[in-house]
Amino acid sequence: MLALTDFDVETLAARLQQWDHKPSHAARILHQFYLSGGRLDLPALKLPRALERRFGSDLAVRQATIARKSIAADGTAKLLVGFTVGGAVESVLMPAYDGRRAAGCISSQIGCAMGCDFCASTRDGLERNLSSGEIVEQFLFLRELAVSAGRRLSTLVFMGMGEPMHNLDNVIAAIKRIAAPSMGDLGWRQITVSTVGIVPGIDRLADADLNVHLAVSLHAPDDDTRGRIVPANNRYPVDQIMAAARRFNRLTGRIVTIACCLLAGVNDSDEHAHRLADLLGDFRAHVNLIPYNSIGLGISGVRYEAPGPDRVEGFLRILCRRGVIAHARRPRGDDVNAACGQLRQMVS
Numbered sequence: 001m002l003a004l005t006d007f008d009v010e011t012l013a014a015r016l017q018q019w020d021h022k023p024s025h026a027a028r029i030l031h032q033f034y035l036s037g038g039r040l041d042l043p044a045l046k047l048p049r050a051l052e053r054r055f056g057s058d059l060a061v062r063q064a065t066i067a068r069k070s071i072a073a074d075g076t077a078k079l080l081v082g083f084t085v086g087g088a089v090e091s092v093l094m095p096a097y098d099g100r101r102a103a104g105c106i107s108s109q110i111g112c113a114m115g116c117d118f119c120a121s122t123r124d125g126l127e128r129n130l131s132s133g134e135i136v137e138q139f140l141f142l143r144e145l146a147v148s149a150g151r152r153l154s155t156l157v158f159m160g161m162g163e164p165m166h167n168l169d170n171v172i173a174a175i176k177r178i179a180a181p182s183m184g185d186l187g188w189r190q191i192t193v194s195t196v197g198i199v200p201g202i203d204r205l206a207d208a209d210l211n212v213h214l215a216v217s218l219h220a221p222d223d224d225t226r227g228r229i230v231p232a233n234n235r236y237p238v239d240q241i242m243a244a245a246r247r248f249n250r251l252t253g254r255i256v257t258i259a260c261c262l263l264a265g266v267n268d269s270d271e272h273a274h275r276l277a278d279l280l281g282d283f284r285a286h287v288n289l290i291p292y293n294s295i296g297l298g299i300s301g302v303r304y305e306a307p308g309p310d311r312v313e314g315f316l317r318i319l320c321r322r323g324v325i326a327h328a329r330r331p332r333g334d335d336v337n338a339a340c341g342q343l344r345q346m347v348s
Contacts, residue, residue, distance in 0.1 A: 003063035003084075004033050004040070005140070006133035008177055019058075021051045027182070034183045037147070038062060038140035060084070064137035075149075079141055083134050087127055089161050091138040093145050093153075101154040104142035108135060108171050109162025114196050115231040116217075117298035118263060121161040129167040135174035139184060156186060159194040159215065165201025172208055179210075188212055192257070196232050197241040206251040214248050215257040215288070216241060220267045221276040229266065238279070246283060256283075261290045262312060264305040273315045277322035287326035289316055 007015070009030055013023035025047060033040050040061050042052050055061060067088055068080040075095045082088040089107035096102055112119070113126035139156060146153040156178065158164040164171045175191055178184035192213040195201055205214065218241065220226035226233045245256045260276070262268040276287070292306040307315075312328050319326040 001058065001060050001084075003060040003133055004030065005038075005063060005136040005177070006131060008173070009182070015059075016051070019051070019054060021048065025051065031182055033061075034177075034185065037144050038137075062137065062140075063133060064141070066141060077145055079138075079145070081138055081141060083130075083137075089130065089134075089138070091142055091160060093142045095149065095151060096154070100151060102142075102146040102149070102151040104139065104146075104153055104156045105160050106135060106138040106142070106156060106158060107160030107162050108158055108164040108167045112162050113166070114163050115299060116196065116219075117229045117300050117302060118261060118292060118295065118304050120295040123295075123299065126162070129170060130162070132170040132173035132177070135170060136177050136184070139174075139178045139186070143184075143186075153186070155190045155192070157192045157194060157215070159192070163196055163198060164193050165195045165198035165205070168201050168204055172205075172210065175210055175212060179212075194259070196230060197236045197244075198232070199236045199240050199244045202241075202244040202248055206248040209252075211252065211254070213254050213257065214245065214252075215259055216245050217259045217261070219259070219261050221272060221279045225267050225272065229263070242279060242283070245285070249284070256285045257288050258285045259288045259290060261292055262307050262315065263292050264307040264311070266304065268307040268311055268315055270314065270318060273318035274322070277319055277324050280324055285325070287319055287324055289326060289328040291328065 007030065009027050012030060013026035016026055017023045028045060029040070032045060040055070042055065063084045064081050066079050067082040070078045072078070077093045079091045079093070080088050081091055087110045089110055091107060092105040094103045094105070107130065109129050110127040111124055112122040115122050143153040158171060171193065178186050179188045179191060188211040192215050193205060194215040194217060196217045202214065205212070218226070218238070219230055221238065223233060223237045226238060245258070248254070249256055258280070260267065289312060291312050292304055294306065297303050316326055316328050
């Protein structure tokens with residue numbers, strides 16, 4: 001059974017017409033649904049009784065539940081979101097330090113096929129893509145959680161489980177519902193889509209003209225280093241990825257984020273910092289340095305370690321001296337395995 005989160009106004013209107021109801025009800029139903037945080041007040045809508053009876057028999061209001069919630073010492077909340085058709089993903093809400101806002105991190109797939117050696121999400125491979133409605137469900141849960149904490153969900157990143165570019169049709173459909181003023185109303189510029197470097201997906205996202213941001217999980221500035229930890233580099237090497245990032249910037253005007261997860265003794269040397277600065281050149285990107293968050297043994301059996309604070313600071317200092325806009329991300333939620341690279345479907 002489909003749920004309201006599976007529809008936009010046009011597709012719901014078509015479904016209502018199939019049921020011999022006025023398609024004009026679709027916009028009112030969805031507007032109230034999103035305005036009410038994913039709930040439906042049928043009496044307030046004053047729908048025909050025959051249409052009201054469709055809810056629960058032919059159309060569900062929601063299709064997911066929170067199976068588990070973990071709260072870190074810093075206030076970061078990790079949700080295990082389970083779906084009616086089976087499977088679950090992890091989503092994260094990170095409170096901002098200003099006390100008013102929060103950022104959300106959502107998943108696009110159950111599991112991941114990318115095989116990045118330092119990431120927990122890929123350990124058990126890919127189970128399936130999420131539907132657009134299942135992606136929207138995560139947004140609704142995170143927004144509700146933010147409101148309950150007296151905050152506003154102000155930004156949303158597709159940096160959870162999965163590779164968004166391998167489920168791009170559903171990701172784009174979900175973004176349209178999450179961002180649109182008549183539905184989720186988050187705003188287009190508040191959304192970032194992250195990729196390990198799937199070049200055709202980067203180009204398709206640019207062509208979609210959504211006015212969203214792009215983040216590229218580069219992790220190393222050269223193919224030799226990157227190929228050791230990111231298997232996808234064998235298909236899309238660094239030069240191709242950076243060319244796609246530049247095309248995205250030219251077409252959209254959005255500054256691209258280049259993410260680098262720093263692994264001690266692997267990609268954190270002064271030489272790597274200089275190579276990254278050389279690679280970027282005059283490209284107006286924003287580099288996000290992420291000190292590694294431990295997951296134990298990687299897929300290859302290697303146990304990676306985080307570089308010390310002095311090494312991270314040294315890497316950052318070189319980039320800044322070379323004119324690169326960069327900052328080092330502070331780990332959030334690592335005590336409940338909610339930090340970057342730690343998300344993994346774990347159901348006991």
